[in-house]
Amino acid sequence: MGAMKTPGVYIVEKNAFPNSVVEVATAVPAFIGHTQIADNRNKPLSMKPWRISSMAEYHQYFGFAPFPRFNIVEKTDPSALAAFRVAGKDYVMEQLPGKDGGNYQLYSALRHFFQNGGGPCYIVSVGSYAEDLDLDRFKLGIEELLKEQEPTMLVIPEAVKFKAPDCIDLQQAMLAHCGDKMRNRIAILDIWGGDKPRNDPAGDPVAxxxxxxxxxxxxxxxxxxxxxxxxxxxxxxxxxxxxxxxxLLMQLLRADLGLPDTLPDDASPKAKDCHTAIADIAKDWAAADPALSESAITNSKALLNKTLVSISSLFNTILGEVKYQLNLLPPSAAMAGIYTMVDNTRGVWKAPANVSLSGVISPSVSISAVDQEELNVTTQGKSINAIRSFIGEGVLVWGARTLDGNSLDWRYINVRRTMIMLEESCRLAAKALVFEPNVANTWVTIRSMIQNFLTSIWKRGGLAGAVPDDAFSVHVGLGETMTPDDILEGILRVTVLVAMVRPAEFIEITFQQQMQKS
Structure with a gap:
């Protein structure tokens, strides 16, 4: 208060409590990929991180799914599995590459993310469905996230759409972004070719x-x-x-149903209906009847599709193969949803494992306990978390390690993510004390502030220890964390020791016989 010059009574208010530390959000992934549009009321959102919280918001700003297109190709590779056989010939379904085949994965990944408990996230659109995948634009999308402090995870589902060397190049850029430039988020990576078994003739995808x-x-x-x-x-x-x-589709359907290219006049009504439906596959509805409205054309196409489904089992098989290929997804987006769900229900310190995945029929490769041994523990330390199917339990996440599996400090993903949360929460709270006098009063304030925060985390089970003194300690002061030179240079050093919660990854129960006592 100012100098007292007039006689009277003056009131002085003093703060009794230190500033509080607010826990930062822990589950806000950032997704990078191609979208149909990138528009906010005529303001472009291309290459701009944009926060959404639902698929409805995604539709509003980024549009809908791409339109995938597949070729029916006669099988030439003896090792390939045939999708179907007609007239003694085997055929496979191949999605057209790039923009011609709508070969983009962000939309499906986002749907799977929200199916598994996902919440608020950031979208960085690096291009539309009319553009091919461009490695440099994806890297530029990563750079754009340097401006955002909220994201805590980085996910690029379309990384596996690149060739293997480019995929690794992009993933190394993700690692550098998370571990070198930001250090407040983690990268969830997909394994290129991870839909194939480890003994695949083309090579072990994990190795x-x-x-x-x-x-x-x-x-x-x-x-x-x-x-x-x-x-x-x-x-x-x-x-x-x-x-x-x-x-080719019409030709195969006719062969499967035993219909000639041209029907005789005395053909049965059913044969005529089938022949007409098959012939309508290549029909240009707008050209055939310019008076048809857009909704009428859509209804006509839907009716034709229902007719083909009802008359031909081969047609159902073909669409089933298309659906199978489109539903084969890398797990990174679903895992981002699992992280969000576990954080919201248990806390970031709970390992995101032994949790079932939603919207999943099965893993593309069946993994046994023996198979997982080399995935989980390796001499190189690059632990890969397994997703396994258990009888009566469904598909479970069965691993919680970082890629730094040999590190006792950072072996577990929940330890790294908990430490990120603690560091970011304390850093943001301590900004209020920047340029405050570097004296004992400030040291007591910052110590009390961090202690109160860590006590609340300990009470919720986020730190290990029977009492708070066993769970953490905060050190600050001259002769304790600082030297006189530090103070002269304007440095206030605080040391925080925390006992992190680690998962019980291996449980051993010992049984031994004892002598009969009665």
Whole structure:
């Protein structure tokens, strides 16, 4: 208060309590990929991180799903599995590459994220469905996230759409962003070719991933194997229009139903209906009847698709193969949803493991306990978390390690994420004391502030210890954390020791016989 010059009574208020530390959000992923649009009321959102909290908001700002297109191709690779057989010939379904085939994965990944408990997240649109995948634009999208402090996870589902070397290049950029530049978020990586078994003739996808990734910033990343057979894309999302070879489709359907190219006049009514439906596959509805409205054309196509479904089992098989391929997704987006769900229900210190995945039929590769041994513990330390199917329990996440599996400090992903939360919460709270006098009063304030925060975390089970003194300690002061030179240089040093909660990854129960006593 100012100098007292006039006689009277003066009131002085003093704060009795230190500032509080507010716990930062722990589950806010940032997704990078291609979207249909990127627009906010005619303001472009391309290459701009934008926060959403639901698929409805995603539709508003970024549009809807891409339109995938598949070719029917006669099988030439003896090792490939045939999708179906007609007239003694085997055929496979191949999605057209890039923009021609709508080969983008962000939309499906977002749907799977929200299915598994996802919440608020950031979207960085690096291009539309009319553009091919560009590695440099994805890296530029990562750089744009330097401006955002809230995201705590980085996920790029479309990284596996690049060739293997480019995928690793992009994932190394993700590691550098999380572990070097920001240090307040983790990267959830997908294994290129993770839909294939480890004994695949083309090579072991896990070994290739480990060999190529390098050793930098592994404690800021985690990876999961294998990919997942999901239910994101349903039957209603597909039709005959997803087949890019309508002429071959018509030919195969006629052969399957035993219909000639030209029907005789005395053909049965059913044969005529089938022949007409098949011939309508390549029909240009707008050209056939310019008076038809857009809704009428849509209804006509829907009716034709229902007709083909009802008359041909082969058509159902073809669409089933298309749906299977579109539903084969890498697990990173679903895991971001699992992290969010576990954080909201248990806390960031709970390992995101032994949790079931939603919207998943099965892992693409079945993993046994023996198979997981080398995934979980390796001499190189690059632990890969397994996703396994258990009888009567469904598909479970069965691992909680970072890629730095040999580090006793940062082996577990919940330890790294809890430490990020503690560090960011204390850092943001301590900003209020920047430029305050570097004296005992300030030291007591900052010590009390951090102690109160850590006590609340300990009470919720976030720190290990029977009493607070066993769980943490805060040190600050001259002769304790600072020297006189530190004070002269304007440095206030605080040391915080915390006992982190680690998961019981291995439980051993010992049984031994004893002598009969009665």
């Amino acid at each position: 290739n991933f480990r060999n190529a990734l390098g050793i930098n910033f592994l404690d800021f990343a985690t990876a999961y194997y294998p990919w997942l057979n999901t239910t994101v894309v349903g039957d209603k999302d597909l039709s005959y229009e997803n087949i890019a070879t309508p002429d």
